[in-house]
Amino acid sequence: MDQVCRWGELVIDSITAVGDFTLFMIRTLRWLLTRLPRGETLWPNFYEVGVKSLPVVALTGTFIGMVLAVQSYFQFRQLGLETRLGGVINMTLVRELGPVLAATMLAGRVGSAMAAELGTMRVTEQIDALSAMGANPVHYLVVPRFLACLFLIPTLTIMADFMGVAGGHFYSVYILEIDIHHYWHNSKIFVSQFDLFVGLFKSIFFGSAIAMVSCYQGFNCTAGAEGVGRASTSAFVHSFVMILIIDLSLGIVLDWVYFLMYPEGVGLL
Amino acid sequence: MIEALLEQQEPLVEVHDLHVQFGAQKVLRGINLTIPAGQTLVLLGESGCGKTVLMKSIIGLVQPTRGQVIFDHEDLATLAEREINYLRLRYGFVFQNAALFDSMTVGQNVAFPLRQQGRFSDNQVYEMVLSRLSEVGLPDSVVHKKPAELSGGMRKRVGLARALIMNPEMIMYDEPTTGLDPIMSDVINELIIRTRRRNPVTSVVVTHDMNTAKKVADRIVMLMPLPRLGEQESQIIFDGTPEELVNCRDRRVQQFINGEAGERLMELRATGV
Ligand SMILES: Nc1ncnc2c1ncn2[C@@H]1O[C@H](COP(=O)(O)OP(=O)(O)OP(=O)(O)O)[C@@H](O)[C@H]1O
Numbered sequence: 369m370d371q372v373c374r375w376g377e378l379v380i381d382s383i384t385a386v387g388d389f390t391l392f393m394i395r396t397l398r399w400l401l402t403r404l405p406r407g408e409t410l411w412p413n414f415y416e417v418g419v420k421s422l423p424v425v426a427l428t429g430t431f432i433g434m435v436l437a438v439q440s441y442f443q444f445r446q447l448g449l450e451t452r453l454g455g456v457i458n459m460t461l462v463r464e465l466g467p468v469l470a471a472t473m474l475a476g477r478v479g480s481a482m483a484a485e486l487g488t489m490r491v492t493e494q495i496d497a498l499s500a501m502g503a504n505p506v507h508y509l510v511v512p513r514f515l516a517c518l519f520l521i522p523t524l525t526i527m528a529d530f531m532g533v534a535g536g537h538f539y540s541v542y543i544l545e546i547d548i549h550h551y552w553h554n555s556k557i558f559v560s561q562f563d564l565f566v567g568l569f570k571s572i573f574f575g576s577a578i579a580m581v582s583c584y585q586g587f588n589c590t591a592g593a594e595g596v597g598r599a600s601t602s603a604f605v606h607s608f609v610m611i612l613i614i615d616l617s618l619g620i621v622l623d624w625v626y627f628l629m630y631p632e633g634v635g636l637l
Numbered sequence: 638m639i640e641a642l643l644e645q646q647e648p649l650v651e652v653h654d655l656h657v658q659f660g661a662q663k664v665l666r667g668i669n670l671t672i673p674a675g676q677t678l679v680l681l682g683e684s685g686c687g688k689t690v691l692m693k694s695i696i697g698l699v700q701p702t703r704g705q706v707i708f709d710h711e712d713l714a715t716l717a718e719r720e721i722n723y724l725r726l727r728y729g730f731v732f733q734n735a736a737l738f739d740s741m742t743v744g745q746n747v748a749f750p751l752r753q754q755g756r757f758s759d760n761q762v763y764e765m766v767l768s769r770l771s772e773v774g775l776p777d778s779v780v781h782k783k784p785a786e787l788s789g790g791m792r793k794r795v796g797l798a799r800a801l802i803m804n805p806e807m808i809m810y811d812e813p814t815t816g817l818d819p820i821m822s823d824v825i826n827e828l829i830i831r832t833r834r835r836n837p838v839t840s841v842v843v844t845h846d847m848n849t850a851k852k853v854a855d856r857i858v859m860l861m862p863l864p865r866l867g868e869q870e871s872q873i874i875f876d877g878t879p880e881e882l883v884n885c886r887d888r889r890v891q892q893f894i895n896g897e898a899g900e901r902l903m904e905l906r907a908t909g910v
């Protein structure tokens with residue numbers, strides 16, 4: 369009986385949480401549409417998300433490009449297809465790894481910091497103080513962070529893509545000594561503008577999810593240092609899960625769109 | 638005389654049958670309170686009895702589980718978010734732990750309500766900030782400091798300056814003198830009285846300091862924590878003037894104002910602490 373009660377509570381709690389989160393998103397969107405935040409709240413967030421995240425995104429991008437070259441070279445070589453490497457590496461980067469990596473780094477670097485900052489503000493009554501002075505906390509704190517993530521994650525993704533492509537090129541051409549002409553010729557055949565679009569399109573959803581999840585965790589932070597720590601960790605974990613779910617569902621939907629647009633298609637092999 | 642005048646005043650805040658509950662914990666039960674415009678009401682009660690929660694419900698920061706809060710004839714529950722934001726420009730709230738924005742300097746903190754309104758030039762704002770800071774006994778040099786660089790008492794006074802800067806109609810002071818030295822406490826008491834003399838403000842002051850209570854109060858209300866009350870007892874165990882408080886026969890009230898542990902000590906002994 370106890371067990372049943374506990375399961376029941378768990379179900380009710382999770383439904384409440386989903387409802388709460390949805391309301392939080394709706395409120396953010398409503399404030400976003402009614403009044404734009406002032407510059408002084410906007411620029412620090414843009415700086416934090418766009419400028420300060422660039423190095424780490426660029427670094428991971430480069431390494432993933434090289435790792436892809438190392439990994440796929442071995443297998444493609446057994447089939448005698450090493451010249452196709454360019455296609456594989458660049459396609460994977462632009463469609464999947466670039467956006468997902470940029471989003472993961474953003475969730476880890478910015479998302480958890482946002483949750484910790486807003487959580488501390490909640491615990492020390494700064495959020496109450498905002499309301500008490502007639503400033504809406506969602507408008508003042510959440511909307512600027514949301515806009516920063518929404519607008520800047522595509523640029524971070526482009527950075528990850530670019531550095532990844534450069535890393536892959538460097539490793540394939542200079543270390544594995546694949547013919548540069550074939551490498552890029554194959555890339556050109558297999559990677560279309562649609563792939564680039566898919567990557568950037570997904571990244572916009574990733575960015576929004578990261579901002580919403582992290583701010584929500586911060587706003588609902590429980591008291592104490594432990595509460596803030598927990599908010600910051602769950603901001604990352606929940607963002608990451610959201611990224612994976614969005615990635616899968618958008619992947620399916622966009623593939624379907626692709627077949628509608630280009631019924632003949634181009635295969636990799 | 639003053640009482641007679643106040644009686645005629647319009648009520649600014651009316652609290653009807655207010656219940657507040659967090660999860661399973663009941664904090665306020667059936668509170669009825671009417672605060673006439675211009676009154677200075679001191680809220681007493683032991684730690685954890687719900688004074689802060691009551692003040693926050695009056696300005697709509699805490700949602701009541703049941704009951705109504707009416708501010709200037711408007712029921713807070715019926716107002717849209719936007720209207721509430723607008724209404725809040727008429728309040729000032731001094732938080733118990735100051736609640737300064739730690740990403741901003743002291744000056745930006747104090748100027749926040751002014752900037753929120755956006756009616757003043759930078760120079761005007763700066764002048765007003767400096768004069769408010771000097772009123773609470775802070776030197777000009779703190780303007781560019783971050784709240785983290787100040788002492789607890791200084792932070793509290795910055796919070797006070799921030800709440801007063803708009804000359805609000807109603808000010809809530811949550812323990813404005815706790816953690817201040819006796820001299821600074823008296824400066825703050827004087828400030829509360831002076832603010833009131835200058836504008837016809839309505840104030841609610843939460844304090845544990847009987848000096849402050851006697852000095853600033855027109856009326857004193859004392860709350861009792863719910864766990865210490867029976868089912869039918871009212872949570873407000875005293876409501877009257879400071880003189881009436883001193884002469885009150887209720888043992889719980891007397892123990893509180895004289896600072897006697899009384900049966901609480903026996904309880905602690907019984908639990909073996
Ligand atoms: N946001 C909240 N969530 C859950 N419980 C809360 C919350 N705020 C207050 N409480 C509970 O309500 C009770 C009353 O709290 P409140 O802060 O009003 O006490 P207080 O009378 O101001 O005490 P003090 O004099 O120590 O400041 C406490 O038991 C506290 O645990």
Ligand SMILES: [Mg+2]
Nearest residue numbers: 688689733811
């Ligand atoms: Mg309190």
